[in-house]
Each structure stands twice: as C-alpha cells, then as structure tokens.
Amino acid sequence: MSENTISSAVIIGAGIFGVSTAVQLLRRGVSVTLINDGPIGNGASGRSLSWLNSARLRSNPYHLLRMAGIDRYRTLSSQIGPVDWLQFNGGLTWDPEGKGNEIEAAYAHEVSLAYDARHLAPSEVAHATPGIDSTAITGGAAIFNPGEGWVDLPSLIALLMNEFTKKGGILVTDEGKAHVLVENGRAIGVKTTADKSRLADAVLLATGSAVPAMAADLGETIVDGTPVALLLTTKPFDHPLKAVLNTPRVAVRPTPDGGFAIDADWAADEVEAQPDGSYEVAQTTVDGLLTEASKVLSGHPKLELASYAAGRKPIPGDGDPVLGALPNLPGCHVAFSHSGATLGLIVGELTAYEMATGKRHPLLATFRPERFTK
Numbered sequence: 001m002s003e004n005t006i007s008s009a010v011i012i013g014a015g016i017f018g019v020s021t022a023v024q025l026l027r028r029g030v031s032v033t034l035i036n037d038g039p040i041g042n043g044a045s046g047r048s049l050s051w052l053n054s055a056r057l058r059s060n061p062y063h064l065l066r067m068a069g070i071d072r073y074r075t076l077s078s079q080i081g082p083v084d085w086l087q088f089n090g091g092l093t094w095d096p097e098g099k100g101n102e103i104e105a106a107y108a109h110e111v112s113l114a115y116d117a118r119h120l121a122p123s124e125v126a127h128a129t130p131g132i133d134s135t136a137i138t139g140g141a142a143i144f145n146p147g148e149g150w151v152d153l154p155s156l157i158a159l160l161m162n163e164f165t166k167k168g169g170i171l172v173t174d175e176g177k178a179h180v181l182v183e184n185g186r187a188i189g190v191k192t193t194a195d196k197s198r199l200a201d202a203v204l205l206a207t208g209s210a211v212p213a214m215a216a217d218l219g220e221t222i223v224d225g226t227p228v229a230l231l232l233t234t235k236p237f238d239h240p241l242k243a244v245l246n247t248p249r250v251a252v253r254p255t256p257d258g259g260f261a262i263d264a265d266w267a268a269d270e271v272e273a274q275p276d277g278s279y280e281v282a283q284t285t286v287d288g289l290l291t292e293a294s295k296v297l298s299g300h301p302k303l304e305l306a307s308y309a310a311g312r313k314p315i316p317g318d319g320d321p322v323l324g325a326l327p328n329l330p331g332c333h334v335a336f337s338h339s340g341a342t343l344g345l346i347v348g349e350l351t352a353y354e355m356a357t358g359k360r361h362p363l364l365a366t367f368r369p370e371r372f373t374k
C-alpha cells in the first residue's frame with residue numbers, strides 16, 4: 001500500500017546520496033528528475049576511500065545509523081553475488097605511540113557495543129589478515145574488525161543508475177548548476193544555469209560540499225567543516241592485502257582492478273586550493289603518500305601511481321550527518337554528511353522515506369538540520 005504524499009521529486013546532485021535517494025524514490029513510485037552539473041559521480045563520490053565501518057568512538061545514534069548502512073551493503077552483496085567492487089575482508093587500525101593512542105579505549109567501546117573487534121599484538125596480525133608489515137605497527141597493538149569492508153562508489157553508482165534508467169528516472173547533466181525555486185515560502189522545483197525550470201512536489205539538496213552554501217542562499221544555517229581531500233590510486237600489482245588499513249600516516253584499501261587507493265590527512269593538508277577552483281598537488285606529497293603506504297605493506301612493494309584526485313570532502317561542522325527537511329522551507333530536504341560511503345544506501349532509503357511520506361524517521365532524530373538554529 002502506498003504511503004506516498006508526493007508524486008514527483010527533483011534531486012540536485014548525482015553523488016552517492018542523490019543517486020541512492022533517486023532509486024529509492026523510484027521504487028516507491030515517485031517520478032524523479034536527477035540534476036548534476038556534469039557527469040554523475042564527479043564529486044567526492046568519485047574520489048573516496050570508502051571504508052565501510054562504524055569503528056572507534058562516536059554517539060550511539062550515529063553508530064546505529066552506520067550499522068544500518070553496513071547492513072544494507074550486506075543485503076546488496078547477497079543479492080548481486082560476488083563483485084570486485086564490494087568486499088568485506090575487514091579493517092585493521094592502529095595509532096601512534098604515546099598520548100594520542102586510543103586503541104585501548106576504542107577496543108573497550110567496540111566490545112561494549114558488540115562491534116566485532118579483535119585486539120591484536122603486532123605478532124598476531126598476520127594470523128588475522130594478510131599483507132601487513134607488522135613491524136610498522138606502533139603503540140604495541142592494533143584492532144582488527146572482521147565485519148568491515150570497502151566499496152568502489154563509481155561502480156555502485158553505475159549499478160544504481162542502471163535501475164534508475166530502467167524505472168524511468170530522468171537524468172540531466174548538461175545544464176550547469178541548479179538552484180531551488182521557492183514560491184510562497186515553499187520549494188516548488190529547481191532551475192538550472194541553462195534557465196530551465198523543473199517543478200516537483202519535493203526537492204532534495206544532495207550537492208555534497210555545496211550543501212551549506214546552497215542552504216544559506218535559502219536562509220537556512222548548516223555549519224560547514226568541509227576540508228580538502230586527496231585520493232591516490234596505484235597501478236595493479238600482485239599483493240596479498242585484503243583489509244582496509246587505517247594507520248597514523250596512511251589509509252589503504254584494495255581497488256577493483258588490483259591496485260590500492262590511498263589517502264592521509266597530512267597529505268590533504270598539503271594540497272593547495274587555487275583561486276580558479278582547481279587544486280595543486282605537489283609531487284613530494286604524492287611520493288610521500290606512496291612511500292607511507294609501502295611502509296605498512298608486507299614486502300614494502302614499489303607502488304606506481306595510477307591517478308590522483310583532489311577536491312572537497314563534505315563534512316558538517318559538528319561532524320554528524322545533516323539529514324532531513326529544512327526547518328523553514330517546506331518541500332526541501334538535505335543530505336550532507338561525512339562517511340557518505342558507509343551511509344550511502346541507508347541515507348538514500350531513509351531520505352526517500354521522509355520525502356515520499358512526509359514522516360520523520362526516528363533514526364534521523366539527532367541529525368536534523370534544525371540543530372544548527374535551535
């Protein structure tokens with residue numbers, strides 16, 4: 001039985017949140033137009049490390065949402081069968097020596113939540129997961145989380161867009177940027193730079209790092225903490241690493257083609273944003289990241305660069321997801337979050353539920369945009 005209170009929606013932004021919500025709305029029988037300012041997935045979703053996890057310390061509501069996110073990936077995985085772009089081979093993490101080391105606290109917290117976690121001495125790591133140089137592990141211990149994994153978001157987006165097209169969704173990628181049309185205090189559709197308007201019963205802003213500025217244009221406050229990020233990929237080569245590694249100097253995960261994706265906060269801090277909107281990445285930064293990755297891998301392989309991409313990584317000012325209807329603009333919803341790979345499927349599902357039914361899902365209670373104005 002349909003619970004829908006709308007029949008049409010326009011979504012601005014075809015990253016994982018926009019695409020995932022679009023497909024969920026179509027499954028509910030809502031007609032959808034999806035507008036992106038260029039090829040789909042050309043934002044953060046096209047250059048993400050995409051570790052699927054709820055590791056370490058965070059609020060219980062956020063943990064619950066992330067676990068629901070991982071659950072939806074498990075379901076997808078069993079529905080589509082084995083693919084090279086969605087893997088659950090665990091995650092291994094360790095911290096630096098000394099004061100900043102949170103491994104004991106993180107492990108105790110994870111155990112208290114029954115989040116599958118193994119506390120390992122460096123010498124025990126090889127039994128849990130292959131491909132790591134255990135002498136690189138600092139702080140005397142690591143945590144292995146066997147239930148974690150990674151996804152290649154462009155592959156997921158391609159799968160979802162296949163369903164989007166089959167279900168009659170309309171995709172617009174050649175009209176430049178879109179903005180929300182407002183009439184009598186309500187969102188009534190969107191207008192693109194090409195001056196074309198599309199009216200709909202509900203609008204979703206899923207524009208990644210552009211959400212806070214677009215919300216501000218509509219008179220709404222979403223505090224922004226978005227930094228610049230950098231992701232490298234290596235050429236394929238033969239190596240046993242299967243898990244996602246999160247270490248003090250580098251994060252590494254396998255890629256579908258047999259290479260690795262690599263990032264690190266220190267490397268992102270070295271990227272310089274240019275006035276024309278481009279990003280300058282120094283050769284020393286690229287070389288440094290490849291070196292750091294090699295140090296944590298068994299056999300210290302020589303890693304060859306395949307590609308790199310820099311750009312903004314959506315992160316709300318308080319670190320928590322911003323999801324739901326804008327408080328002062330009926331008909332307009334937002335989806336803006338860090339960890340959008342882990343949350344990609346569940347955010348699409350719950351956002352579509354709220355847009356289609358007009359109801360508020362209890363799991364999103366602490367993530368609503370009005371927290372910034374209260």
Ligand SMILES: Cc1cc2nc3c(=O)[nH]c(=O)nc-3n(C[C@H](O)[C@H](O)[C@H](O)COP(=O)(O)OP(=O)(O)OC[C@H]3O[C@@H](n4cnc5c(N)ncnc54)[C@H](O)[C@@H]3O)c2cc1C
Binds near residue numbers: 044179
């Ligand atoms: C280096 C890096 C590492 C990451 N690591 C992880 C991780 O390990 N685990 C995890 O869960 N998450 C991770 N993330 C986060 C995750 O990738 C993002 O949260 C997620 O991809 C965001 O998706 P999105 O749909 O919100 O935004 P985006 O993918 O940025 O999509 C927004 C789209 O909107 C378009 N757009 C913007 N403004 C307009 C406009 N006005 N009109 C039309 N189109 C517009 C953009 O071009 C873009 O295509 C990482 C991200 C990065 C960059």
